[in-house]
Amino acid sequence: MTRIGVVGAGRVGAVLAAALRAAGHEIVAAAGESTASRERMAALLPGVPGGKPTDVAKSCDLLLLTVPDDMLENVVNTMVGAGAIRAGQYVVHTSGRHGLAVLEAASFVGAHPVAMHPAMTFTGTEVDLDRLRGTVFGVTAGEQDRAVVESLVADLGGVPMWVPEEKRTLYHAGLAHGANHLVTLVSQAMELLAASGAEDPAATLRPLLTAALDNALVAGDAALTGPIVRGDVNTVRAHLRDIGETAPATIPSYVAMAKATADRAVLDGRLMPLRAVKIVRLLDEALAKVESPHLTHRTWTEQP
Template sequence: MDAGQTRPARLAVGVVSAGRVGAVLGAALARAGHTVSGASGVSRASLLRAETLLPEAPVAPPDEVAAAADLVLLALPDDALPGTVRGLAAAGALRAGQIVVHTSGAYGVDVLAPAAELGALGLALHPAMTFTGRPEDLERIAACCFGVTAADGDDAAWNVAEALVVEMGGEPVRVPESARPLYHTALAHGANHLVTLVAEAADLLKGTGVGTPERLLGPLLSAALDNALRHGDRALTGPVARGDAGTVRKHVRVLSEHAPAMLPAYRAMARRTAQRAAASGLLRADLTDDVTAAIDTEEGHP
């Protein structure tokens, strides 16, 4: 398929490799009518995913998978992507007329330059979703946005990228090459650190004897997330935003005594919360200094 086409034809898709993302997106493309012509995988988990989600696809080495494909889907860790692209190009596995897609959020299409130099169409399609690698992920794609990037000024390439995402059931969001690092930082900061934050809150609750912290946290955190997405900083609640310095001081003290490893993260988030609450008018100016002092007190004492 050449870059002038804006609607993907029925393509032979090669999945490199059948990790959580690759196997699911390969299955989504197959569901859209494409054929998964091959998949690579080394670990037992990858091979099992390929068997479950891509049952008709033969498993082969990456260069063989890529060489047989019209669309090469590179679902690789960020650090492995540049070297793999160079290796596939050097091995003769990439060629003019192919579409070469990667799923990394951290990179745009510049990383695919070795493929583009051979005449392939390079696209970045990053699903803004966490994957389990199980069949239910296929349904979750329907509510998923993809950060899409194509070569600047190549409208046909952008259209192909968006068409592929729509075929998989997702919603394309254009992200320019220059904005890709900031885009990925935003998603990682929100999603990855949220998991850490929730897990630490659950650990603290377990320390109080609560046997099912997820039942206690679920409604609270779901409401907080929904409110934050709807209302931004106006959704802030709690002692920092209210200016309750005494309560904040107690938090610092109890963390110092029972979970000192969590204290630096609590302080960093509380400081940032205070800054945002003050800037939005939630935290009164006459209380800001007291709250900041409480956050920074040594072991919760003035």
């Protein structure tokens, strides 16, 4: 059993602390300033006292820092300056972007720095506890700390993936591009379907997107289907016209993804270069129209 303190009882911190508590660790204290954080602590960590970040750090053997990326270094430096972090203590952050460098001040006083990022999106509720099972954690730590980190991830039900310090940002970019941009993409798709008359856009998309995601994770580019891969220039033209009339703010993302799709389809031989050139020309013209301050409905309906 490890005495654990949590600073930043947000969606991630409260859930991880609850999971570690369920695995037998003692959560000695948690710090969270917002009303939402206090509510999460009450729901997921009943009986755990709240406290100031420095007091939480002083009370534990493993300090779990689940604060925003841009605040992390300042939080660590402040705690070290206040004498709240000590030699032999484990200081674990959950940032995907950062590795061990951001914990340099803690390392300087003899603490063990660890980066441990769950490749999962969180709601901040007990629903997340089941989702932790099998979740990959992008971890970075010193060789002497690997056994401790692997044990900690196992207690969370996760699987460790060791990420070199210099590859942390790339690792995080891959996750953000896949998950965060997926949310934007799906939201835009639902808006278009709603505008087309769909009563339940989510239900319409769910089986299609589930199949597409599963196929992509197994087969990569080979899972691509649709008008871009088929070289259906007129279908793409029609898409651009109707999107431009109904939801012009969606044009830039449609164009960006369509171009990337065309490039990959050409490279694997499924789209003829001449067709790709025609499609890209249409995409560039559509993007130019939404970027023009003189865009009008007539501009779209008169598109050749």
